[in-house]
Amino acid sequence: xxxxxxxxxxxxxxxGQNVTFRCDPISEHNRLYWYRQxxxxxxxxxxxxxxxxxxEKSRLLSDRFSAERPKGSFSTLEIQRxxxxxxxxxxxxSSLGGAGINEQFFGPGTRLTVL
Amino acid sequence: xxxxxxxxxxxxxxxxxxxSLNCTYSNSAFQYFMWYRQYSRKGPELLMYTxxxxxxxxxxxTAQVDKSSKYISxxxxxxxxxxxxxxxCARDTGGFKTIFGAxxxxxxxx
Numbered sequence: 001x002x003x004x005x006x007x008x009x010x011x012x013x014x015x016g017q018n019v020t021f022r023c024d025p026i027s028e029h030n031r032l033y034w035y036r037q038x039x040x041x042x043x044x045x046x047x048x049x050x051x052x053x054x055x056e057k058s059r060l061l062s063d064r065f066s067a068e069r070p071k072g073s074f075s076t077l078e079i080q081r082x083x084x085x086x087x088x089x090x091x092x093x094s095s096l097g098g099a100g101i102n103e104q105f106f107g108p109g110t111r112l113t114v115l
Numbered sequence: 116x117x118x119x120x121x122x123x124x125x126x127x128x129x130x131x132x133x134x135s136l137n138c139t140y141s142n143s144a145f146q147y148f149m150w151y152r153q154y155s156r157k158g159p160e161l162l163m164y165t166x167x168x169x170x171x172x173x174x175x176x177t178a179q180v181d182k183s184s185k186y187i188s189x190x191x192x193x194x195x196x197x198x199x200x201x202x203x204c205a206r207d208t209g210g211f212k213t214i215f216g217a218x219x220x221x222x223x224x225x
Contacts, residue, residue, distance in 0.1 A: 004158070031211060040123055042203050042215030043159065056212070091158055101147045101166075102207055106158030 002026060004107035006092050012113045013082055020078045021110045025094030032075050033104060034067055035091040036060065043091055043106075049075060050097070082114045118142055121204055121216030130225050134191040138204035138216050141185065147207040148180050150189045153218065154200045162202075163189070194223045 005024045013019050025032050030051050035043035046065070048056045051072035061067075064082075069075040079086055089111050093104040121138045128134055140148075147166055151159035163178040165171045171178045179188040187204050201218040 040217065042218050045212060048211055101164050102211060103161050104213060108158050
């Protein structure tokens with residue numbers, strides 16, 4: 001399967017714990033995105049990487065959130081000191097970039113539940 | 116006001132019906148308008164896109180943009196139970212960022 005993969009698919013944690021999610025994009029894609037999606041809402045942009053450089057971060061991304069993309073390949077999203085409001089689906093997407101429409105290919109998401 | 120507004124539904128129709136899904140947008144600087152489809156427990160996938168204004172047809176699906184009223188529409192002809200999903204409208208300014216609407220849940224009953 002050459003699509004975007006995310007691990008784990010589900011994560012249940014207690015409030016105050018740290019969690020880390022991984023995203024493996026489509027191999028030739030240089031752009032990588034993280035979104036958060038809550039029930040009944042569309043994906044909300046969190047952050048964007050062009051290769052290994054993090055070029056944009058949403059105001060939704062508090063200082064408890066950090067994302068990395070070492071060597072421009074896979075990416076990790078870490079949430080420190082989780083809160084119940086962090087419960088959501090975290091989606092990763094990748095795209096080829098370049099001119100024209102920026103078609104993003106999404107992974108299946110990681111569903112986080114904070115108890 | 117959100118940049119892309121979408122009625123969350125749910126919308127329930129019988130098999131074979133024509134479905135009309137709509138969004139409004141507020142920023143006239145938009146370039147591309149897109150429709151993503153999201154099945155339950157899956158990530159969104161791009162269904163169709165249009166550039167700026169006009170219509171685009173792909174099989175049973177037609178995407179339409181009316182710039183004068185800032186209205187985006189997706190029509191599904193001969194709807195099938197397999198079309199049951201959440202449909203997300205989105206805008207892309209031609210850069211890297213995509214802004215999504217809240218999504219409309221569609222149920223097509225056999």
